[in-house]
Amino acid sequence: MIRCGIIGYGFLGTRLAQALTDYRPRGLLLTALANSKGYIFSRDGFDKQSLPRDLSTHRGFKQDTPLQLIEDGLLDLIVVLTPTNVYTGNPGLTYIREALRRGIDVVTADKGPLVVAYRELISTAKSAGASLLYEATVGGGIPVFSLARHSLRGDRIRSVRGILNGTTNYILTRMHFEGLPLDLALKEAQMMGLAERDPSLDLGGIDSACKVVILANALLSMDKRLDDVYVKGITQVTSDAVMAAKEMGMTIKLVGSIEGGHLSVAPRLVRLNHPLCVHGTLNAIQFRTEVMGELTLIGKGAGESTVSALLSDIEWIIDRRAVSRVGP
């Protein structure tokens, strides 16, 4: 049995936990749920009935760091859904680092650790024979890493472009179709729960830049950090500029790109009939490969669709462990 713990028990964590209670027949037990204040451990595994709604008020809640579970060897797989800090990578980075060192598999939706220490973590995972999977970090509803790993194997990715942030894309879409100024479109997005109260990471292009760093390191074997990305957000995009673009059959989108070794995030003119030109909160990622040419993937960027990305990673780990069990 694979003993699995979830660190981070918010929107994503609760939904993932529900899905994972169905995995017992597949050989996976959900044995730990943790947040920043402590954890609940269940040796026999949670089922749908025994899943707590709220961790901290649940009996059995232990005020302690989840590192304890990792150090005590009580888990085989951790799913890290901690809040992202793109500058320090913590708290997620500490959990991931300690788990991988001990050969514990890691699935994460937290961008911070990968932006800060991608090469280190991959190399730690390799030495310890553990897996580090992160499909949920970029385009939650777009299986970009899985696709590259499995479906482009006879091929080689040369460049990547993408609309990687749903909040800014929603704002730019409203500016384009309704002629709204940026501040009004932002307020609307905040009211709909699509933008945070401090929207600076999204609007300033930092969230997109983090995703560009992860894509560059994972898909093009680069060794890049946030500092290596030229970043310009959308705060200076005016309604007039969007309208002028519209008259030419174009619009302005916040595009992240990796091209010829250069990483950038900036508002760019995109033709309205270009495959990359998606609207609302949709994300789009376009590869240019050597043999296949251009392939574009369009899907939801965040929310419940991210659960699908986490499950896909977890299934991969279940299968890998099944293969190595029957192997030599």
Place this chain on the structure above:
Amino acid sequence: MIRCGIIGYGFLGTRLAQALTDYRPRGLLLTALANSKGYIFSRDGFDKQSLPRDLSTHRGFKQDTPLQLIEDGLLDLIVVLTPTNVYTGNPGLTYIREALRRGIDVVTADKGPLVVAYRELISTAKSAGASLLYEATVGGGIPVFSLARHSLRGDRIRSVRGILNGTTNYILTRMHFEGLPLDLALKEAQMMGLAERDPSLDLGGIDSACKVVILANALLSMDKRLDDVYVKGITQVTSDAVMAAKEMGMTIKLVGSIEGGHLSVAPRLVRLNHPLCVHGTLNAIQFRTEVMGELTLIGKGAGESTVSALLSDIEWIIDRRAVSRVGP
């Protein structure tokens, strides 16, 4: 060593052969090249220098059916690139059936055999422990089956819609953007080599319907044939209808769909800013899944990008054979 033969040595076959000569270090030898008239066999495998430009005029060409190679146990993998007959499945069906029966792996770009006998072939492959892969049959530049197999494993596909035929999409695109009538747009496509002299399979929707059948059987575990698809082509789409759609911010596209057990191909109104609304010869495929929601893939439908699909399938087979060799 995996001894690989290519049956069908036209545009795709010659390009694939060139790519496969690089696979010797990966454990694959290209040992046979065949067309409808005969074959050349090379026990030591072809390399870039020894690849014939034209089969029939090459010394060593044997006027005989390629079935001989299969029956004589001289191949471990065949790549079937025969011309498609969607009603009989032949000649590809015969080669594939005989190969699978003998436990020989098959990779194919020929739709006919799958449209006529999908369930039979899958079951034969299973009994004999052989693989049957067909990424190249639908959206050559879109890894749709590989993605479903690997990346949507914790999820379930509920419905599929797609623009699956590049020829008709080129014609409808020219009608939309240039206001051309259908017959002129068709002539243009024929002059550019995008439409065949007899375009009835494309324009009549049959090619799209074949792809719908393969998608339904492969992705939704159905057991459908061409007769099960409601098919309406684009021959009655008028310039006036396209212009009327354009005025409403829409256009007319030939859409194949699988929804609630029903398979259809028909001209449909699509919003210009819908992810599925791609132009020129591009193809687009959209899944709706239980967890992830909607995912759209956009890429080239045919041509050289199809080589990428074939290579991806071949790599999968190389890896599978490597795993079973080290297994118990």
